[in-house]
Amino acid sequence: MGDGMSSNGIGRLTGKVALVTGAGSRSEIIGNGQAAALLFAQQGCKVVLVDFEEENLSRTLRKISDQGGEASFYVGDVSNALDCQKMVELAVNTYGHLNILHNNVGVGGSGTVLEVEPEQWDHIMAVNVKSMMLTSKYAIPEIALSGGGTVINISSISAIRPRGLTPYTVSKGAVIALTKAMAVDHAAEKVRVNCILPGPIFSSMTSVNMSDEVRELRRRSSPMGIEGSPMDIANAALYLASDESRWVTGISLVVDGGVSLMSPQR
Amino acid sequence: MRLESKVSIVTGGASGMGAAESVLFASEGSHVVVADMRIEDGMEIVDEIKSSGGNATFMELDVTDEKRWSVVVADVLSQFGTIDVLVNNAGLSGSYQSDIMSLEAYDRLMNVNSRGVFLGMRSVLPAMCESGSGSIVNISSISGIVGQSYVHMGYNASKGAVRIMTKSAAVQYAENGIRVNSVHPGIMPPMVTSVGTADPETRKIMLEDVPMNRVGLVGEVANAVLFLASDEASYITGAELPVDGGLTAR
Numbered sequence: 001m002g003d004g005m006s007s008n009g010i011g012r013l014t015g016k017v018a019l020v021t022g023a024g025s026r027s028e029i030i031g032n033g034q035a036a037a038l039l040f041a042q043q044g045c046k047v048v049l050v051d052f053e054e055e056n057l058s059r060t061l062r063k064i065s066d067q068g069g070e071a072s073f074y075v076g077d078v079s080n081a082l083d084c085q086k087m088v089e090l091a092v093n094t095y096g097h098l099n100i101l102h103n104n105v106g107v108g109g110s111g112t113v114l115e116v117e118p119e120q121w122d123h124i125m126a127v128n129v130k131s132m133m134l135t136s137k138y139a140i141p142e143i144a145l146s147g148g149g150t151v152i153n154i155s156s157i158s159a160i161r162p163r164g165l166t167p168y169t170v171s172k173g174a175v176i177a178l179t180k181a182m183a184v185d186h187a188a189e190k191v192r193v194n195c196i197l198p199g200p201i202f203s204s205m206t207s208v209n210m211s212d213e214v215r216e217l218r219r220r221s222s223p224m225g226i227e228g229s230p231m232d233i234a235n236a237a238l239y240l241a242s243d244e245s246r247w248v249t250g251i252s253l254v255v256d257g258g259v260s261l262m263s264p265q266r
Numbered sequence: 267m268r269l270e271s272k273v274s275i276v277t278g279g280a281s282g283m284g285a286a287e288s289v290l291f292a293s294e295g296s297h298v299v300v301a302d303m304r305i306e307d308g309m310e311i312v313d314e315i316k317s318s319g320g321n322a323t324f325m326e327l328d329v330t331d332e333k334r335w336s337v338v339v340a341d342v343l344s345q346f347g348t349i350d351v352l353v354n355n356a357g358l359s360g361s362y363q364s365d366i367m368s369l370e371a372y373d374r375l376m377n378v379n380s381r382g383v384f385l386g387m388r389s390v391l392p393a394m395c396e397s398g399s400g401s402i403v404n405i406s407s408i409s410g411i412v413g414q415s416y417v418h419m420g421y422n423a424s425k426g427a428v429r430i431m432t433k434s435a436a437v438q439y440a441e442n443g444i445r446v447n448s449v450h451p452g453i454m455p456p457m458v459t460s461v462g463t464a465d466p467e468t469r470k471i472m473l474e475d476v477p478m479n480r481v482g483l484v485g486e487v488a489n490a491v492l493f494l495a496s497d498e499a500s501y502i503t504g505a506e507l508p509v510d511g512g513l514t515a516r
Binding site (some may be wrong): 173201 | 400436452483486511
Protein backbone atom coordinates (compact mmCIF):
# COMPACT_ATOMS: atom_id res chain seq x y z
CA MET A 1 0.00 0.00 0.00
CA GLY A 2 1.15 3.52 -0.78
CA ASP A 3 0.87 4.71 2.80
CA GLY A 4 3.31 2.07 4.06
CA MET A 5 0.73 0.01 5.90
CA SER A 6 1.08 -3.75 6.10
CA SER A 7 -1.15 -5.93 4.02
CA ASN A 8 -3.69 -7.85 6.02
CA GLY A 9 -3.57 -11.52 6.91
CA ILE A 10 -1.08 -14.36 6.73
CA GLY A 11 2.16 -14.64 4.82
CA ARG A 12 3.91 -11.62 6.32
CA LEU A 13 7.22 -12.87 4.83
CA THR A 14 5.92 -14.43 1.63
CA GLY A 15 8.56 -14.48 -1.12
CA LYS A 16 11.44 -13.75 1.24
CA VAL A 17 14.52 -15.85 2.05
CA ALA A 18 16.08 -15.84 5.52
CA LEU A 19 19.32 -17.11 6.96
CA VAL A 20 18.84 -17.96 10.63
CA THR A 21 21.95 -18.78 12.67
CA GLY A 22 21.68 -20.73 15.90
CA ALA A 23 18.53 -22.27 14.47
CA GLY A 24 19.02 -25.63 16.13
CA SER A 25 17.87 -26.73 19.52
CA ARG A 26 19.85 -28.97 21.84
CA SER A 27 16.71 -30.38 23.45
CA GLU A 28 12.98 -30.53 22.87
CA ILE A 29 12.77 -27.16 24.64
CA ILE A 30 12.48 -24.48 21.97
CA GLY A 31 15.36 -22.06 21.31
CA ASN A 32 15.32 -18.45 20.09
CA GLY A 33 16.69 -19.26 16.65
CA GLN A 34 14.40 -22.24 16.30
CA ALA A 35 11.31 -20.24 17.29
CA ALA A 36 12.17 -17.53 14.75
CA ALA A 37 12.83 -20.09 12.01
CA LEU A 38 9.45 -21.76 12.66
CA LEU A 39 7.57 -18.47 12.71
CA PHE A 40 9.33 -17.14 9.60
CA ALA A 41 8.52 -20.37 7.72
CA GLN A 42 4.88 -20.18 8.89
CA GLN A 43 4.74 -16.68 7.41
CA GLY A 44 5.82 -17.89 3.98
CA CYS A 45 9.57 -17.36 4.23
CA LYS A 46 12.13 -19.85 2.88
CA VAL A 47 14.64 -20.45 5.63
CA VAL A 48 18.27 -21.59 5.67
CA LEU A 49 18.99 -22.96 9.14
CA VAL A 50 22.54 -22.77 10.50
CA ASP A 51 23.93 -24.51 13.56
CA PHE A 52 27.17 -26.23 14.49
CA GLU A 53 25.46 -29.58 15.16
CA GLU A 54 23.40 -31.44 12.62
CA GLU A 55 21.36 -33.16 15.34
CA ASN A 56 20.25 -29.78 16.72
CA LEU A 57 19.21 -28.70 13.24
CA SER A 58 17.26 -31.85 12.46
CA ARG A 59 14.78 -31.02 15.26
CA THR A 60 14.05 -27.62 13.70
CA LEU A 61 13.98 -28.97 10.15
CA ARG A 62 11.45 -31.65 11.15
CA LYS A 63 9.17 -29.10 12.81
CA ILE A 64 9.24 -26.86 9.74
CA SER A 65 8.47 -29.68 7.33
CA ASP A 66 5.69 -30.91 9.67
CA GLN A 67 4.00 -27.52 9.30
CA GLY A 68 4.53 -27.52 5.52
CA GLY A 69 7.32 -24.93 5.39
CA GLU A 70 10.39 -24.73 3.17
CA ALA A 71 13.86 -24.96 4.73
CA SER A 72 17.45 -26.03 4.06
CA PHE A 73 20.32 -26.31 6.49
CA TYR A 74 24.04 -25.65 6.78
CA VAL A 75 26.21 -27.18 9.49
CA GLY A 76 29.00 -24.80 10.38
CA ASP A 77 30.70 -22.42 12.77
CA VAL A 78 29.65 -18.76 12.51
CA SER A 79 32.94 -17.56 14.00
CA ASN A 80 34.65 -19.00 10.91
CA ALA A 81 34.75 -16.73 7.85
CA LEU A 82 34.66 -19.55 5.29
CA ASP A 83 31.57 -21.09 6.89
CA CYS A 84 29.83 -17.69 6.84
CA GLN A 85 30.66 -17.23 3.17
CA LYS A 86 29.39 -20.73 2.35
CA MET A 87 26.09 -20.42 4.24
CA VAL A 88 25.30 -17.22 2.35
CA GLU A 89 26.20 -18.93 -0.95
CA LEU A 90 23.94 -21.85 -0.04
CA ALA A 91 21.00 -19.51 0.59
CA VAL A 92 21.50 -17.64 -2.69
CA ASN A 93 22.18 -20.79 -4.75
CA THR A 94 19.17 -22.62 -3.32
CA TYR A 95 16.58 -19.85 -3.30
CA GLY A 96 17.97 -17.25 -5.71
CA HIS A 97 18.24 -14.32 -3.30
CA LEU A 98 18.57 -13.31 0.37
CA ASN A 99 16.45 -10.81 2.31
CA ILE A 100 16.88 -11.55 6.00
CA LEU A 101 19.85 -12.42 8.21
CA HIS A 102 18.88 -13.34 11.76
CA ASN A 103 21.91 -13.66 14.06
CA ASN A 104 20.99 -15.80 17.08
CA VAL A 105 24.24 -17.50 17.96
CA GLY A 106 25.59 -16.68 21.39
CA VAL A 107 27.27 -18.15 24.45
CA GLY A 108 27.02 -17.14 28.09
CA GLY A 109 29.96 -15.90 30.12
CA SER A 110 30.09 -15.12 33.83
CA GLY A 111 32.54 -13.50 36.20
CA THR A 112 34.38 -10.22 36.63
CA VAL A 113 37.46 -9.12 34.70
CA LEU A 114 39.50 -10.41 37.65
CA GLU A 115 38.02 -13.85 37.23
CA VAL A 116 37.72 -14.32 33.49
CA GLU A 117 40.57 -16.00 31.61
CA PRO A 118 41.79 -14.03 28.60
CA GLU A 119 41.19 -17.05 26.32
CA GLN A 120 37.63 -17.36 27.60
CA TRP A 121 37.12 -13.62 26.95
CA ASP A 122 38.37 -14.01 23.37
CA HIS A 123 36.10 -17.02 22.80
CA ILE A 124 32.99 -15.14 24.00
CA MET A 125 33.82 -12.11 21.83
CA ALA A 126 34.44 -14.38 18.83
CA VAL A 127 31.16 -16.26 19.18
CA ASN A 128 28.94 -13.35 20.23
CA VAL A 129 30.38 -10.42 18.26
CA LYS A 130 32.84 -11.46 15.56
CA SER A 131 30.31 -13.99 14.27
CA MET A 132 27.76 -11.23 13.64
CA MET A 133 30.39 -9.16 11.82
CA LEU A 134 31.30 -12.17 9.67
CA THR A 135 27.78 -13.28 8.75
CA SER A 136 26.90 -9.65 7.97
CA LYS A 137 30.06 -9.20 5.90
CA TYR A 138 28.90 -11.86 3.44
CA ALA A 139 25.13 -11.46 3.77
CA ILE A 140 24.78 -7.67 3.42
CA PRO A 141 26.00 -7.47 -0.21
CA GLU A 142 23.56 -10.23 -1.18
CA ILE A 143 20.69 -8.56 0.71
CA ALA A 144 21.49 -5.28 -1.06
CA LEU A 145 21.57 -7.09 -4.44
CA SER A 146 18.16 -8.61 -3.64
CA GLY A 147 16.69 -5.10 -3.43
CA GLY A 148 17.17 -4.58 0.29
CA GLY A 149 16.23 -6.35 3.47
CA THR A 150 17.10 -6.68 7.09
CA VAL A 151 19.63 -7.92 9.63
CA ILE A 152 18.39 -8.80 13.12
CA ASN A 153 20.90 -9.33 15.91
CA ILE A 154 20.19 -10.81 19.32
CA SER A 155 21.71 -8.69 22.09
CA SER A 156 20.53 -8.98 25.71
CA ILE A 157 19.29 -6.80 28.57
CA SER A 158 22.61 -7.82 30.16
CA ALA A 159 24.09 -5.10 27.95
CA ILE A 160 22.14 -2.42 29.81
CA ARG A 161 21.81 -4.12 33.25
CA PRO A 162 25.14 -5.76 34.21
CA ARG A 163 25.01 -8.36 36.98
CA GLY A 164 28.14 -10.42 37.28
CA LEU A 165 28.25 -11.67 33.69
CA THR A 166 30.89 -9.18 32.56
CA PRO A 167 32.23 -10.85 29.38
CA TYR A 168 28.67 -11.59 28.27
CA THR A 169 27.53 -8.03 29.09
CA VAL A 170 30.40 -6.51 27.12
CA SER A 171 29.80 -8.76 24.11
CA LYS A 172 26.10 -7.91 24.05
CA GLY A 173 26.87 -4.19 24.39
CA ALA A 174 29.11 -4.58 21.36
CA VAL A 175 26.18 -6.12 19.48
CA ILE A 176 24.17 -2.91 20.07
CA ALA A 177 27.05 -0.73 18.81
CA LEU A 178 27.60 -3.03 15.81
CA THR A 179 23.86 -2.86 15.02
CA LYS A 180 23.80 0.95 15.03
CA ALA A 181 27.03 1.24 13.04
CA MET A 182 25.84 -1.19 10.36
CA ALA A 183 22.43 0.54 10.27
CA VAL A 184 24.09 3.86 9.47
CA ASP A 185 26.63 2.32 7.06
CA HIS A 186 24.11 0.39 4.97
CA ALA A 187 20.92 2.48 5.08
CA ALA A 188 21.62 3.79 1.58
CA GLU A 189 21.69 0.21 0.25
CA LYS A 190 18.25 -0.39 1.81
CA VAL A 191 19.64 -2.81 4.37
CA ARG A 192 18.06 -2.26 7.77
CA VAL A 193 19.86 -3.48 10.89
CA ASN A 194 18.17 -3.81 14.29
CA CYS A 195 18.71 -5.74 17.49
CA ILE A 196 16.52 -7.33 20.14
CA LEU A 197 17.37 -7.31 23.86
CA PRO A 198 15.67 -10.35 25.41
CA GLY A 199 15.12 -10.55 29.15
CA PRO A 200 15.10 -13.73 31.25
CA ILE A 201 13.37 -16.11 28.88
CA PHE A 202 13.21 -19.88 29.27
CA SER A 203 14.86 -21.43 26.22
CA SER A 204 16.92 -24.42 25.18
CA MET A 205 20.07 -22.40 26.01
CA THR A 206 19.05 -20.92 29.36
CA SER A 207 17.22 -24.00 30.62
CA VAL A 208 20.43 -26.05 30.90
CA ASN A 209 21.02 -26.90 34.59
CA MET A 210 18.42 -24.35 35.70
CA SER A 211 16.76 -25.25 39.01
CA ASP A 212 13.05 -24.68 39.57
CA GLU A 213 13.96 -22.07 42.21
CA VAL A 214 16.07 -20.05 39.77
CA ARG A 215 13.39 -20.36 37.12
CA GLU A 216 10.81 -19.00 39.58
CA LEU A 217 13.14 -16.14 40.60
CA ARG A 218 13.59 -15.22 36.93
CA ARG A 219 9.84 -15.27 36.39
CA ARG A 220 9.30 -12.94 39.33
CA SER A 221 11.99 -10.50 38.15
CA SER A 222 9.43 -9.33 35.60
CA PRO A 223 6.93 -6.87 37.08
CA MET A 224 4.38 -8.70 34.91
CA GLY A 225 5.25 -11.90 36.79
CA ILE A 226 5.41 -13.93 33.59
CA GLU A 227 8.21 -15.94 32.09
CA GLY A 228 9.40 -15.03 28.62
CA SER A 229 9.43 -17.58 25.83
CA PRO A 230 11.48 -17.80 22.61
CA MET A 231 8.17 -17.14 20.80
CA ASP A 232 8.09 -13.66 22.34
CA ILE A 233 11.50 -12.97 20.84
CA ALA A 234 10.46 -14.55 17.54
CA ASN A 235 7.39 -12.27 17.31
CA ALA A 236 9.65 -9.23 17.71
CA ALA A 237 12.02 -10.67 15.09
CA LEU A 238 9.07 -11.18 12.72
CA TYR A 239 8.09 -7.53 13.05
CA LEU A 240 11.67 -6.45 12.35
CA ALA A 241 12.07 -8.97 9.48
CA SER A 242 8.88 -7.94 7.68
CA ASP A 243 8.26 -4.89 5.53
CA GLU A 244 5.99 -3.57 8.31
CA SER A 245 9.18 -2.19 9.88
CA ARG A 246 10.61 -0.83 6.64
CA TRP A 247 11.42 2.60 8.17
CA VAL A 248 12.90 1.07 11.33
CA THR A 249 16.68 0.77 11.52
CA GLY A 250 19.35 0.94 14.20
CA ILE A 251 16.96 0.26 17.07
CA SER A 252 17.37 -1.83 20.20
CA LEU A 253 14.02 -3.44 20.97
CA VAL A 254 13.75 -4.61 24.59
CA VAL A 255 11.58 -7.73 25.07
CA ASP A 256 11.81 -8.45 28.78
CA GLY A 257 8.44 -8.20 30.52
CA GLY A 258 9.64 -4.92 32.04
CA VAL A 259 12.62 -6.46 33.89
CA SER A 260 15.08 -3.73 32.89
CA LEU A 261 12.74 -0.94 34.01
CA MET A 262 13.63 -1.66 37.62
CA SER A 263 16.31 -3.55 39.47
CA PRO A 264 14.62 -6.16 41.63
CA GLN A 265 16.52 -8.87 43.48
CA ARG A 266 17.24 -11.81 41.19
CA MET B 267 -6.50 -11.23 12.57
CA ARG B 268 -4.09 -9.63 14.95
CA LEU B 269 -6.59 -7.57 17.01
CA GLU B 270 -9.62 -9.86 16.64
CA SER B 271 -12.60 -8.57 18.67
CA LYS B 272 -10.53 -6.10 20.67
CA VAL B 273 -11.90 -2.66 21.48
CA SER B 274 -9.40 0.16 20.83
CA ILE B 275 -9.47 3.90 21.44
CA VAL B 276 -7.24 5.98 19.17
CA THR B 277 -6.91 9.64 20.17
CA GLY B 278 -6.24 12.04 17.34
CA GLY B 279 -7.70 9.34 15.12
CA ALA B 280 -9.17 11.78 12.59
CA SER B 281 -5.97 12.56 10.70
CA GLY B 282 -2.36 11.59 9.99
CA MET B 283 -0.87 8.75 12.03
CA GLY B 284 -4.02 8.40 14.14
CA ALA B 285 -6.16 7.85 11.06
CA ALA B 286 -3.66 5.28 9.73
CA GLU B 287 -3.69 3.47 13.10
CA SER B 288 -7.50 3.47 13.16
CA VAL B 289 -7.78 2.04 9.65
CA LEU B 290 -5.09 -0.60 10.25
CA PHE B 291 -6.55 -1.66 13.62
CA ALA B 292 -10.00 -2.05 12.05
CA SER B 293 -8.55 -4.14 9.22
CA GLU B 294 -7.06 -6.42 11.90
CA GLY B 295 -10.45 -7.03 13.51
CA SER B 296 -10.58 -4.36 16.19
CA HIS B 297 -13.58 -2.20 16.95
CA VAL B 298 -12.01 1.24 16.79
CA VAL B 299 -13.16 4.30 18.67
CA VAL B 300 -11.84 7.26 16.71
CA ALA B 301 -11.55 9.99 19.34
CA ASP B 302 -10.77 13.48 18.14
CA MET B 303 -11.73 17.17 18.36
CA ARG B 304 -12.14 17.28 14.60
CA ILE B 305 -15.65 15.93 14.15
CA GLU B 306 -16.01 15.98 10.35
CA ASP B 307 -12.62 14.40 9.65
CA GLY B 308 -13.22 11.81 12.36
CA MET B 309 -16.62 10.86 10.90
CA GLU B 310 -14.98 10.50 7.50
CA ILE B 311 -12.43 8.00 8.84
CA VAL B 312 -15.23 6.06 10.54
CA ASP B 313 -17.17 5.96 7.26
CA GLU B 314 -14.05 4.82 5.40
CA ILE B 315 -13.55 1.99 7.90
CA LYS B 316 -17.20 0.93 7.74
CA SER B 317 -17.29 0.99 3.94
CA SER B 318 -14.43 -1.50 3.86
CA GLY B 319 -16.27 -3.80 6.29
CA GLY B 320 -14.67 -2.73 9.57
CA ASN B 321 -16.15 -1.56 12.86
CA ALA B 322 -15.63 1.96 14.10
CA THR B 323 -17.32 4.70 16.13
CA PHE B 324 -16.51 8.38 16.36
CA MET B 325 -16.40 10.13 19.74
CA GLU B 326 -15.60 13.77 20.27
CA LEU B 327 -12.61 14.24 22.55
CA ASP B 328 -10.25 17.03 23.54
CA VAL B 329 -7.47 15.09 25.33
CA THR B 330 -6.90 17.98 27.75
CA ASP B 331 -10.50 17.81 28.95
CA GLU B 332 -10.82 15.55 31.98
CA LYS B 333 -14.62 15.54 31.87
CA ARG B 334 -14.73 14.52 28.19
CA TRP B 335 -12.37 11.64 28.96
CA SER B 336 -14.84 10.36 31.62
CA VAL B 337 -17.71 10.60 29.16
CA VAL B 338 -15.81 8.82 26.37
CA VAL B 339 -14.63 6.00 28.63
CA ALA B 340 -18.14 5.55 30.09
CA ASP B 341 -19.65 5.52 26.58
CA VAL B 342 -17.14 2.98 25.26
CA LEU B 343 -17.72 0.71 28.27
CA SER B 344 -21.51 0.91 28.02
CA GLN B 345 -21.52 0.31 24.25
CA PHE B 346 -18.74 -2.27 23.91
CA GLY B 347 -18.17 -3.57 27.44
CA THR B 348 -14.39 -3.29 27.52
CA ILE B 349 -11.32 -1.26 26.56
CA ASP B 350 -8.47 -3.47 25.37
CA VAL B 351 -6.20 -0.94 23.69
CA LEU B 352 -5.58 2.77 24.12
CA VAL B 353 -3.38 4.61 21.63
CA ASN B 354 -2.47 8.05 22.99
CA ASN B 355 -1.73 9.53 19.60
CA ALA B 356 -3.18 13.04 19.79
CA GLY B 357 -0.55 15.74 19.89
CA LEU B 358 0.36 19.26 18.93
CA SER B 359 3.27 19.97 16.55
CA GLY B 360 6.52 21.34 17.99
CA SER B 361 6.31 24.13 15.45
CA TYR B 362 2.63 25.03 15.69
CA GLN B 363 3.82 28.54 16.49
CA SER B 364 6.71 30.11 14.61
CA ASP B 365 8.11 31.59 17.87
CA ILE B 366 9.82 28.53 19.35
CA MET B 367 10.62 30.35 22.62
CA SER B 368 7.02 31.29 23.37
CA LEU B 369 5.99 30.62 26.97
CA GLU B 370 2.38 30.22 26.00
CA ALA B 371 3.43 27.56 23.47
CA TYR B 372 5.44 25.73 26.15
CA ASP B 373 2.39 25.50 28.39
CA ARG B 374 0.14 24.38 25.56
CA LEU B 375 2.56 21.72 24.31
CA MET B 376 2.91 20.28 27.80
CA ASN B 377 -0.84 20.44 28.33
CA VAL B 378 -1.78 18.59 25.13
CA ASN B 379 1.18 16.25 24.57
CA SER B 380 2.10 15.29 28.12
CA ARG B 381 -0.85 15.99 30.41
CA GLY B 382 -3.20 14.67 27.69
CA VAL B 383 -1.40 11.33 27.68
CA PHE B 384 -1.49 11.15 31.47
CA LEU B 385 -5.22 11.87 31.47
CA GLY B 386 -5.77 9.17 28.86
CA MET B 387 -3.97 6.52 30.87
CA ARG B 388 -5.62 7.65 34.10
CA SER B 389 -9.04 7.40 32.44
CA VAL B 390 -8.76 3.87 31.01
CA LEU B 391 -6.62 2.18 33.67
CA PRO B 392 -9.47 1.40 36.12
CA ALA B 393 -11.39 -0.51 33.41
CA MET B 394 -8.24 -2.30 32.24
CA CYS B 395 -7.37 -3.25 35.84
CA GLU B 396 -10.85 -4.66 36.30
CA SER B 397 -10.52 -6.86 33.21
CA GLY B 398 -6.94 -7.78 34.14
CA SER B 399 -5.49 -6.96 30.76
CA GLY B 400 -4.80 -4.12 28.38
CA SER B 401 -2.25 -2.53 26.12
CA ILE B 402 -1.47 1.17 26.02
CA VAL B 403 0.69 2.63 23.27
CA ASN B 404 1.86 6.19 23.79
CA ILE B 405 3.08 8.14 20.78
CA SER B 406 6.21 9.96 21.86
CA SER B 407 8.75 11.09 19.25
CA ILE B 408 12.45 11.09 18.48
CA SER B 409 12.06 14.53 20.07
CA GLY B 410 11.76 12.67 23.38
CA ILE B 411 15.20 11.13 22.80
CA VAL B 412 17.36 13.75 21.03
CA GLY B 413 17.52 17.55 20.86
CA GLN B 414 16.64 19.43 17.67
CA SER B 415 17.26 22.91 16.30
CA TYR B 416 13.88 23.46 14.67
CA VAL B 417 11.18 22.66 17.25
CA HIS B 418 10.08 24.28 20.50
CA MET B 419 12.01 22.79 23.40
CA GLY B 420 8.66 22.42 25.13
CA TYR B 421 7.84 19.84 22.46
CA ASN B 422 10.98 17.86 23.35
CA ALA B 423 10.04 18.23 27.02
CA SER B 424 6.49 17.01 26.41
CA LYS B 425 7.65 13.99 24.38
CA GLY B 426 10.41 13.18 26.89
CA ALA B 427 7.72 13.21 29.56
CA VAL B 428 5.67 10.71 27.54
CA ARG B 429 8.71 8.44 27.15
CA ILE B 430 9.45 8.19 30.88
CA MET B 431 5.81 8.27 32.00
CA THR B 432 5.35 5.19 29.84
CA LYS B 433 8.04 3.33 31.77
CA SER B 434 6.53 4.32 35.15
CA ALA B 435 3.07 3.23 34.07
CA ALA B 436 4.55 -0.05 32.79
CA VAL B 437 6.11 -0.76 36.19
CA GLN B 438 3.07 0.34 38.17
CA TYR B 439 0.48 -1.63 36.19
CA ALA B 440 2.45 -4.72 35.09
CA GLU B 441 0.93 -6.81 37.89
CA ASN B 442 -2.52 -5.92 36.55
CA GLY B 443 -1.66 -7.46 33.19
CA ILE B 444 -1.43 -4.08 31.48
CA ARG B 445 1.42 -3.33 29.08
CA VAL B 446 2.51 0.24 28.33
CA ASN B 447 4.98 1.06 25.56
CA SER B 448 6.04 4.09 23.53
CA VAL B 449 6.56 4.59 19.80
CA HIS B 450 8.96 7.30 18.60
CA PRO B 451 8.28 8.49 15.06
CA GLY B 452 11.08 10.34 13.28
CA ILE B 453 10.77 12.91 10.51
CA MET B 454 7.20 12.54 9.27
CA PRO B 455 5.07 14.51 6.82
CA PRO B 456 4.04 17.82 8.43
CA MET B 457 1.23 17.53 10.99
CA VAL B 458 -2.04 19.43 10.65
CA THR B 459 -0.69 21.89 13.22
CA SER B 460 2.90 22.21 11.86
CA VAL B 461 4.08 25.64 10.76
CA GLY B 462 7.90 25.91 10.94
CA THR B 463 8.58 22.25 10.16
CA ALA B 464 6.30 22.45 7.11
CA ASP B 465 8.73 24.89 5.47
CA PRO B 466 10.51 23.12 2.55
CA GLU B 467 13.96 24.56 3.45
CA THR B 468 13.64 23.40 7.08
CA ARG B 469 12.50 19.98 5.89
CA LYS B 470 15.66 19.63 3.80
CA ILE B 471 17.77 20.19 6.93
CA MET B 472 15.60 17.77 8.90
CA LEU B 473 16.08 15.01 6.32
CA GLU B 474 19.87 15.29 6.44
CA ASP B 475 19.74 13.54 9.81
CA VAL B 476 17.98 10.45 8.45
CA PRO B 477 20.28 7.60 7.31
CA MET B 478 17.50 6.19 5.13
CA ASN B 479 17.17 9.64 3.59
CA ARG B 480 13.40 9.94 3.44
CA VAL B 481 10.41 10.89 5.57
CA GLY B 482 8.39 8.21 7.30
CA LEU B 483 4.92 7.20 6.18
CA VAL B 484 2.03 7.23 8.63
CA GLY B 485 1.38 3.54 7.89
CA GLU B 486 4.91 2.66 8.96
CA VAL B 487 4.22 4.13 12.40
CA ALA B 488 0.84 2.39 12.49
CA ASN B 489 2.55 -0.98 11.87
CA ALA B 490 4.72 -0.47 14.97
CA VAL B 491 1.71 0.55 17.06
CA LEU B 492 -0.18 -2.55 15.85
CA PHE B 493 2.70 -4.81 16.87
CA LEU B 494 2.83 -3.34 20.40
CA ALA B 495 -0.96 -3.31 20.76
CA SER B 496 -1.31 -6.95 19.74
CA ASP B 497 -0.68 -10.10 21.79
CA GLU B 498 2.49 -10.70 19.74
CA ALA B 499 4.09 -8.20 22.10
CA SER B 500 2.75 -9.92 25.23
CA TYR B 501 6.21 -9.92 26.92
CA ILE B 502 7.02 -6.32 25.95
CA THR B 503 6.32 -3.51 28.41
CA GLY B 504 8.03 -0.21 29.13
CA ALA B 505 9.86 -0.47 25.81
CA GLU B 506 10.50 2.38 23.39
CA LEU B 507 10.28 1.67 19.68
CA PRO B 508 11.77 4.28 17.34
CA VAL B 509 10.35 4.35 13.79
CA ASP B 510 12.76 6.87 12.38
CA GLY B 511 14.75 5.59 9.39
CA GLY B 512 17.82 5.30 11.64
CA LEU B 513 17.88 8.90 12.92
CA THR B 514 18.48 8.01 16.58
CA ALA B 515 21.03 5.31 15.70
CA ARG B 516 23.36 8.02 14.47
